[in-house]
Amino acid sequence: MFAQLRPALILFAVLSIVTGMAYPLLVTGIAQTVFPKRANGSLEVVDGKERGSRLIGQPFSASGYFWSRPSATSPAPYDASGSTGSNIGPTNPALVTAVHDRVAALRQADPTLAEPIPVDVVTTSGSGLDPDISVAGALVQVNRVAAVRGVPAERLRQLVQAYSQGRTLRFLGEPRVNVLLLNLGLDRLHP
Amino acid sequence: MTALAVVQLVVFLGAIVALAKPLGIYMARVYEGRPSGLGRVLGPVERFLYRIAGVNPGDEMGWKGYAVAMLLFNAVGMFALYALQRVQGGLPANPAHFPAVAPDLAFNTAISFVTNTNWQNYSGEQSMSYLTQMLGLTVQNFLSAASGMAVLVALIRGIARRTTSTIGNFWVDTVRGTLYILLPLSLIVALALVSQGVVQTLAPYKKVALVQPVVVDQPKLDPSGAPVKDAQGNPVTEKVTVTEQTLAVGPAASQVAIKHLGTNGGGFFNTNSAHPFENPTPLSNFIEIVAIFLIPGALCLTFGEMVRDRRQGWAILAAMSAIFMVAAVVAISNEQGGNPLLTKLGVDQRFSATQAGGNMEGKEVRFGPAASGLFAAITTSTSCGAVNSMHDSFTPLGGLVPMVMMQLGEVVFGGVGSGLYGMLAFVIVAVFIAGLMVGRTPEYLGKKIGAFEMKMASLVILIPPAAVLLGTAVAVATTAGQAGASNPGAHGFSQILYAFSSASNNNGSAFAGINGNTQFYNFTLALAMFFGRFWSKVPILAIAGSLAAKKLTPVGAGTLATHTPLFVVLLIGTILLVAALTFFPALALGPIVEHLQMLAAAH
Numbered sequence: 001m002f003a004q005l006r007p008a009l010i011l012f013a014v015l016s017i018v019t020g021m022a023y024p025l026l027v028t029g030i031a032q033t034v035f036p037k038r039a040n041g042s043l044e045v046v047d048g049k050e051r052g053s054r055l056i057g058q059p060f061s062a063s064g065y066f067w068s069r070p071s072a073t074s075p076a077p078y079d080a081s082g083s084t085g086s087n088i089g090p091t092n093p094a095l096v097t098a099v100h101d102r103v104a105a106l107r108q109a110d111p112t113l114a115e116p117i118p119v120d121v122v123t124t125s126g127s128g129l130d131p132d133i134s135v136a137g138a139l140v141q142v143n144r145v146a147a148v149r150g151v152p153a154e155r156l157r158q159l160v161q162a163y164s165q166g167r168t169l170r171f172l173g174e175p176r177v178n179v180l181l182l183n184l185g186l187d188r189l190h191p
Numbered sequence: 192m193t194a195l196a197v198v199q200l201v202v203f204l205g206a207i208v209a210l211a212k213p214l215g216i217y218m219a220r221v222y223e224g225r226p227s228g229l230g231r232v233l234g235p236v237e238r239f240l241y242r243i244a245g246v247n248p249g250d251e252m253g254w255k256g257y258a259v260a261m262l263l264f265n266a267v268g269m270f271a272l273y274a275l276q277r278v279q280g281g282l283p284a285n286p287a288h289f290p291a292v293a294p295d296l297a298f299n300t301a302i303s304f305v306t307n308t309n310w311q312n313y314s315g316e317q318s319m320s321y322l323t324q325m326l327g328l329t330v331q332n333f334l335s336a337a338s339g340m341a342v343l344v345a346l347i348r349g350i351a352r353r354t355t356s357t358i359g360n361f362w363v364d365t366v367r368g369t370l371y372i373l374l375p376l377s378l379i380v381a382l383a384l385v386s387q388g389v390v391q392t393l394a395p396y397k398k399v400a401l402v403q404p405v406v407v408d409q410p411k412l413d414p415s416g417a418p419v420k421d422a423q424g425n426p427v428t429e430k431v432t433v434t435e436q437t438l439a440v441g442p443a444a445s446q447v448a449i450k451h452l453g454t455n456g457g458g459f460f461n462t463n464s465a466h467p468f469e470n471p472t473p474l475s476n477f478i479e480i481v482a483i484f485l486i487p488g489a490l491c492l493t494f495g496e497m498v499r500d501r502r503q504g505w506a507i508l509a510a511m512s513a514i515f516m517v518a519a520v521v522a523i524s525n526e527q528g529g530n531p532l533l534t535k536l537g538v539d540q541r542f543s544a545t546q547a548g549g550n551m552e553g554k555e556v557r558f559g560p561a562a563s564g565l566f567a568a569i570t571t572s573t574s575c576g577a578v579n580s581m582h583d584s585f586t587p588l589g590g591l592v593p594m595v596m597m598q599l600g601e602v603v604f605g606g607v608g609s610g611l612y613g614m615l616a617f618v619i620v621a622v623f624i625a626g627l628m629v630g631r632t633p634e635y636l637g638k639k640i641g642a643f644e645m646k647m648a649s650l651v652i653l654i655p656p657a658a659v660l661l662g663t664a665v666a667v668a669t670t671a672g673q674a675g676a677s678n679p680g681a682h683g684f685s686q687i688l689y690a691f692s693s694a695s696n697n698n699g700s701a702f703a704g705i706n707g708n709t710q711f712y713n714f715t716l717a718l719a720m721f722f723g724r725f726w727s728k729v730p731i732l733a734i735a736g737s738l739a740a741k742k743l744t745p746v747g748a749g750t751l752a753t754h755t756p757l758f759v760v761l762l763i764g765t766i767l768l769v770a771a772l773t774f775f776p777a778l779a780l781g782p783i784v785e786h787l788q789m790l791a792a793a794h
Contacts, residue, residue, distance in 0.1 A: 004256075004263050006245050007245060007260070009267060010245075010364065011240060011244045012268060014240055015240075015334060015369055016271070017235075017367065018369075018370075018374070019330050019332075019373075019374065020326035020329050021325065024329060024391075025444060026323045026378070027378065027382065027385070027444060027445040028391050028442055028445070029383075034382075034386075035385050035386055038220060038386065038388045039385050039390060039444075040394065041440050041465055041468065041534060042388045043397075047510050050400075052401070052781065055388050055468060056438060059399055059403070061405060075407050075408065075431075077405065077407070078436060079436070079437075080438045080642075081317070081439045082316065082461065083465075084308045084314075084461055085465065085580075085675060085703065086553065086584065086647055086704075087581055087703050088584055088704070089583060089685075089785070090530050090532070090584065090587060090785070091682060091785055095552060096532055096536065099538060101538050103537055105327055110553070116214045116537050116539035117539060118548075119544050119549070119551045120546065121531075121537050121541045121552075122538055122553040123525035123554075123698055125467030125551075126462055126553060126563075126579065126581045127466045127467060128462070129464040129466065130467070130556055131467055134545060135546065136539070136543065136546035137546065140544065166479075167487070168472065169474075171199055172199065172474060172476070174559035174562075175544070175547070176562075183402060184402065189747055190691055
């Protein structure tokens with residue numbers, strides 16, 4: 001058994017350096033050279049100012065913006081230094097209450113809103129940082145944003161379509177709109 | 192299940208089958224020491240390693256020597272990972288200045304990563320320094336995987352060889368698996384993930400100003416940092432305007448790649464592959480799920496190659512795929528079906544051109560219920576345990592699927608190495624049952640299966656379920672255990688059952704609402720992980736040694752063919768029967784009763 005201790009210690013130490021130092025540093029070196037923007041968090045820069053990461057959602061809740069999905073991070077929503085989901089079970093009364101309140105908030109902010117609410121805008125995401133809402137989830141908010149900003153609703157529907165992303169290779173993922181990019185576009189075109 | 196979801200499943204399985212053969216044959220060459228193509232680059236590194244470690248690669252070990260080497264190597268890894276977490280506060284590459292990890296949590300995490308489980312009672316971006324993530328956790332992602340593959344290869348040698356006392360050299364198998372298989376694949380996958388937006392940097396966390404500041408209720412703290420409470424003992428909150436967002440980054444891609452390829456599953460960030468920096472696009476998601484099945488699938492073909500009968504490998508791959516497909520279909524359909532309790536509130540969960548619909552609580556819009564349900568089936572068929580959605584918020588039957596897949600013993604693809612050696616234990620039981628039926632001595636690939644092999648195979652199959660049920664029983668019977676459940680009723684029980692199913696079978700995914708970072712769970716789950724892993728690895732090596740010593744029995748008229756559809760069905764039946772007899776009562780108390788409650792409440 002002691003004869004095996006030497007290879008155990010030495011191989012562990014050297015393989016640790018290979019897999020725990022050389023390998024991640026090699027990946028870092030290549031990534032920083034070939035994909036510098038993506039390796040550093042895909043920051044969205046507008047007029048020289050960093051407005052956030054295009055991969056990480058931000059908490060939009062003003063009626064003149066398209067709202068992001070509810071977020072379970074705490075205490076602030078969309079806390080990107082502490083991702084978490086709600087982990088509320090499907091039959092937990094807390095889920096029904098929370099969704100009920102979110103539906104009510106959307107209808108209160110837009111009394112003309114009569115249709116059923118797309119599920120993604122009243123449920124929390126897995127990461128608490130979801131950058132997207134569904135296209136339906138954006139369209140259902142158009143009337144509210146249009147009224148606040150004094151823009152024809154049709155123009156905003158076109159804006160939503162312009163910012164929509166379809167499925168990759170036609171079968172991977174789901175149709176969606178990046179909320180940060182949509183709202184930045186909104187600020188630029190219809191301030 | 193939508194047509195698009197069917198396409199996803201079919202393309203995924205097609206990719207796995209297409210990649211399994213070339214990779215499987217490559218791995219067989221690596222483990223047999225034949226030229227593999229990478230020898231010119233990696234050969235000098237490999238020989239240098241043997242020289243300084245004093246290993247003669249030609250020296251073969253008996254099964255006991257192999258087991259001792261494996262256990263020693265894992266023990267060294269466990270101590271090193273524990274120590275690194277405990278001293279990380281004073282070491283470099285810690286830009287967020289995280290202090291030492293608490294002893295019970297560090298103990299749990301060390302066992303968790305060395306056993307290839309990667310159960311996480313910590314939040315990566317809030318407790319682990321970059322150095323710990325790289326030099327501690329990433330290392331064990333590689334070495335626990337390589338060590339699982341080594342044990343499998345030893346078992347295959349035991350089956351393939353005859354009348355010999357040795358089953359290979361553990362050091363050589365571990366070094367070759369790491370250098371020739373895991374490292375090159377990880378490098379490719381890591382860079383592919385960075386191209387999609389997975390972060391890879393040593394820079395500190397990044398602060399950005401929010402486009403729209405938000406006002407939040409924050410717990411008020413007194414000058415010492417303790418929460419202030421009012422007269423009733425409730426925490427006092429104050430309104431705070433949040434104007435900036437801190438983006439946690441780090442060397443994630445290098446770790447995420449091996450976390451999938453090695454079926455480890457431990458996320459760089461707390462929410463694992465649901466986190467946009469860990470799994471940013473539908474394409475990165477596809478790369479990640481292929482990476483999970485890649486090696487466990489290909490190892491079936493490695494097995495066929497090494498026993499010189501590829502049909503045996505294909506038969507096992509077919510059995511695995513059949514069970515997996517059923518799991519994927521059930522998970523996806525239930526998640527796409529949505530939660531009837533929300534429909535009543537005026538929520539639209541229907542699939543349409545502008546939304547994926549379904550049960551979206553705990554899911555990301557870019558994946559939707561189809562890619563989330565598929566990921567859940569994949570990550571629990573294998574012992575990976577990475578998640579791209581929160582299983583805790585799945586519908587009752589959608590959440591039943593990951594639980595059952597773990598309870599099958601992680602043999603449907605399973606962990607790298609451990610999945611196939613667990614499956615071969617079931618094969619031994621299946622040929623034994625078949626032998627009893629026709630009254631012949633059971634044999635597999637020319638080796639007679641005796642009482643010793645049956646005893647060892649039974650241990651491999653029965654120890655994890657025993658750990659699941661005993662652990663769950665202790666937890667639900669004690670205050671400390673009950674305190675972990677964060678959801679009321681049947682779902683709270685499911686959270687505990689899921690935790691022990693995950694730990695004992697070395698999966699690592701969770702119904703993550705469970706509050707596992709307590710002394711009770713840190714300790715009990717660590718024990719479950721330890722027994723689940725090593726109390727099956729050692730009996731597997733015992734089988735390997737025993738089979739290697741046997742002589743070959745020639746194929747006769749009464750020999751049961753083990754590459755036929757009939758045998759595949761027998762094998763599937765054996766696996767399902769053992770799991771059903773073991774777990775049905777527990778499942779009835781958790782997800783099944785919750786499903787019935789949900790249907791009743793929806794009316």
